[in-house]
Amino acid sequence: SYVLTQPPSVSVAPGQTARITCGGNNIGSKSVHWYQQKPGQAPVLVVYDDSDRPSGIPERFSGSNSGNTATLTISRVEAGDEADYYCQVWDSSSDHYVFGTGTKVTVL
Amino acid sequence: EVQLVESGGGLVQPGGSLRLSCAASGFTFSSYEMNWVRQAPGKGLEWVSYISSSGSTIYYADSVKGRFTISRDNAKNSLYLQMNSLRAEDTAVYYCARGVVPAAILDYWGQGTLVTVSS
Numbered sequence: 749s750y751v752l753t754q755p756p757s758v759s760v761a762p763g764q765t766a767r768i769t770c771g772g773n774n775i776g777s778k779s780v781h782w783y784q785q786k787p788g789q790a791p792v793l794v795v796y797d798d799s800d801r802p803s804g805i806p807e808r809f810s811g812s813n814s815g816n817t818a819t820l821t822i823s824r825v826e827a828g829d830e831a832d833y834y835c836q837v838w839d840s841s842s843d844h845y846v847f848g849t850g851t852k853v854t855v856l
Numbered sequence: 857e858v859q860l861v862e863s864g865g866g867l868v869q870p871g872g873s874l875r876l877s878c879a880a881s882g883f884t885f886s887s888y889e890m891n892w893v894r895q896a897p898g899k900g901l902e903w904v905s906y907i908s909s910s911g912s913t914i915y916y917a918d919s920v921k922g923r924f925t926i927s928r929d930n931a932k933n934s935l936y937l938q939m940n941s942l943r944a945e946d947t948a949v950y951y952c953a954r955g956v957v958p959a960a961i962l963d964y965w966g967q968g969t970l971v972t973v974s975s
Contacts (some may be wrong), residue, residue, distance in 0.1 A: 783901070783962070796959065826898055837960070838959065843915045844915065845906065845962075847893075847901040
């Protein structure tokens with residue numbers, strides 16, 4: 749089955765840039781989506797199709813995808829960005845949605 | 857405004873059954889794929905099941921195949937998950953989520969319902 753690997757945690761100071769990676773075999777050939785989940789809340793879509801943002805999501809959230817790694821970048825990090833972030837793809841070989849292992853972003 | 861409201865969670869003994877429901881509003885339910893995603897306490901997201909807009913195509917995660925059944929009633933704008941032969945490892949918050957094809961985006965999520973499997 750297809751596996752997506754994320755770092756367990758990323759720490760960043762306010763105003764700096766956080767980069768969260770999502771590794772998978774030839775993930776660059778897939779569409780990657782990213783979700784933000786704050787404690788006790790449902791996930792929220794923040795980036796879809798590698799780099800597009802839903803309406804209402806700040807431009808500070810951006811994404812890229814190439815080779816074996818997709819990346820979610822949060823620029824000018826704010827305290828409110830502290831959350832868990834998950835990447836997700838569709839694995840057509842198994843007809844399964846696949847989520848990454850999740851990354852906890854801590855704002856110092 | 858898109859709204860997804862889950863219900864039906866609770867405490868059930870191992871081997872028991874439970875039926876979850878998800879009431880949808882604010883969009884044309886019959887035009888969208890739907891999914892169930894779960895999250896065990898303190899763990900990450902795990903996709904559970906998918907159903908196409910017409911109900912003709914269904915997929916399951918290996919961990920629930922043969923025990924869970926997804927269905928929908930487009931006339932009632934509702935999604936269901938029948939869970940049988942429940943195990944302790946099925947304990948989780950269960951979310952329903954709207955799907956957008958072809959890229960399999962989950963663009964709206966409900967607030968979830970907690971299922972606890974314990975004796």
